[in-house]
Amino acid sequence: MISDGHFWLTIFISVPLYWLLPVRLRAAFLALASYAYLLTLDTPAVLALTFFTALFYVLAPRTQGPQRIRRITSTLVFAVVTYLAYFKYLPGVAALFDDDPVLAHAIIPLGISYFTFKLIHYAIERGRNKLPAHGFADFACYLFLFPIFTAGPIERFERFIAQRDTQVDTTMISDGLTRIAHGLIKKLVIANLLLVPFYGSVTDVSILSERLEELPVYKVWGFFLLSFFYLYLDFSAYSDIAIGISRLYGFRIVENFKWPVLATDIGVFWKRWHMSLSGWCQAYVYMPFIGLTRNPYLASFASFIVMGLWHTGSLGWAMWGVWHATGVVAFVSWQHYKRRRKWRGLARPGWRWLGLPITLAYASMAGVFSSAMDALGPYVALRIFAKMLGL
Amino acid sequence: MTMNAESLLKFMVDSLDVDVSDIALDSPLFSSGVIDSFALVSLMTFLESECPMRVAPEDVNLDNFDSIERILAYVARAGSSE
Numbered sequence: 001m002i003s004d005g006h007f008w009l010t011i012f013i014s015v016p017l018y019w020l021l022p023v024r025l026r027a028a029f030l031a032l033a034s035y036a037y038l039l040t041l042d043t044p045a046v047l048a049l050t051f052f053t054a055l056f057y058v059l060a061p062r063t064q065g066p067q068r069i070r071r072i073t074s075t076l077v078f079a080v081v082t083y084l085a086y087f088k089y090l091p092g093v094a095a096l097f098d099d100d101p102v103l104a105h106a107i108i109p110l111g112i113s114y115f116t117f118k119l120i121h122y123a124i125e126r127g128r129n130k131l132p133a134h135g136f137a138d139f140a141c142y143l144f145l146f147p148i149f150t151a152g153p154i155e156r157f158e159r160f161i162a163q164r165d166t167q168v169d170t171t172m173i174s175d176g177l178t179r180i181a182h183g184l185i186k187k188l189v190i191a192n193l194l195l196v197p198f199y200g201s202v203t204d205v206s207i208l209s210e211r212l213e214e215l216p217v218y219k220v221w222g223f224f225l226l227s228f229f230y231l232y233l234d235f236s237a238y239s240d241i242a243i244g245i246s247r248l249y250g251f252r253i254v255e256n257f258k259w260p261v262l263a264t265d266i267g268v269f270w271k272r273w274h275m276s277l278s279g280w281c282q283a284y285v286y287m288p289f290i291g292l293t294r295n296p297y298l299a300s301f302a303s304f305i306v307m308g309l310w311h312t313g314s315l316g317w318a319m320w321g322v323w324h325a326t327g328v329v330a331f332v333s334w335q336h337y338k339r340r341r342k343w344r345g346l347a348r349p350g351w352r353w354l355g356l357p358i359t360l361a362y363a364s365m366a367g368v369f370s371s372a373m374d375a376l377g378p379y380v381a382l383r384i385f386a387k388m389l390g391l
Numbered sequence: 392m393t394m395n396a397e398s399l400l401k402f403m404v405d406s407l408d409v410d411v412s413d414i415a416l417d418s419p420l421f422s423s424g425v426i427d428s429f430a431l432v433s434l435m436t437f438l439e440s441e442c443p444m445r446v447a448p449e450d451v452n453l454d455n456f457d458s459i460e461r462i463l464a465y466v467a468r469a470g471s472s473e
Contacts, residue, residue, distance in 0.1 A: 070449075128452075128454065130454060267424075267427065268424075271424050279422070282421075282422075282428065282453075283452065283453060286428060287431075287451045287452050287453070288448065288449075288451065290428075290431055290432060290435075290451050291446070291447070291448030291449065291450070291451030292448045294432050294435070295432075296428065296429040296431065296432055299428075300429075332427055332429045335427070336429070339408045
């Protein structure tokens, strides 16, 4: 979106108008402004979301009996997950049986992964009666808010309503603009101008695969470390811009990244990387799995596989989830083992910081699955993996 | 046995090896990472062993478990409905 002039024009026009309006009209105005802008990007997706918005607002249960609440919530969640699966997952499944399936030509609706997760959150929390009183305009504004529509963060509804200022001041505007500037510098200068040249001649995973035999191990590692840093800078830059623009309208959107590149273990990494997605999965995948199975290992694998498939419905991203789940499970098991053995010395800062390069390396290796496996197939991905391990 | 904040804190120190010196009744436990989410099962088992209640699958959420006061409120609700 940031390369689209209409995006910035929408902000330039709508921010002053938003603050000139009475408070009671602002949510409706911002929902409409977002709606109008998003219609220009992907009309079918926005129309489909309009249908789901009305459906969820009208049907999401509030004060009925527990059986009825469960039934309605399950139906709504099933409906929106089916919609997500139709566009995001079925084409991949169909391709297993047909070289050119009709579904492969379906265009994935804009922002589908984000708005389906927000809708699921809304239906479940409304069924639990945990949402604040709100009108349709608040709900529509929450779903359609254009700065966070395509790249998140995945905000929670109650937080969205609670963290909204109704008085504009210079600090708010200055904070918003500063955050936008940070994002733009991160994306355009640090990632695109300063980091990209370090790739040298190995600019993508296909070239890496073609030259795998001749490349030294450190160059393969270098490629995946650079890709990890690029992904972090790129994605966190979009989050900065989205959070900064939302601030111009008075919203304090949830943070998505908190220096994950400085995490000293994989557990901390996942408290700092894509926090809104991991928080969503903790609430709606991990905890229900714990409730049903009482098995934290199974719940971890389920959560990370959902996180992987949330990105893309592919084997590579599913394996990305398995890789991270394995890391987290192994790390937590090690923590519990240390605790039982009373090995407290290993918690000292010096030891802890040793975990930083290990965590970075582990997180970077996940790129073998998310990029190489999908682009080049499992065999090539495993060859790259083996090369990185010096095999 | 009646569950109270002291029993919960003692369980967190003895079984989960958590430093509870900075934990207030409303401090987030799981969402802040004070307690790792793997310990949730241990906590549920502890509550069920100490109180006349069973944690239902649909009750396993942060609203019921993310702070000492939320846990105590949940135990009181769940115990009274048993």
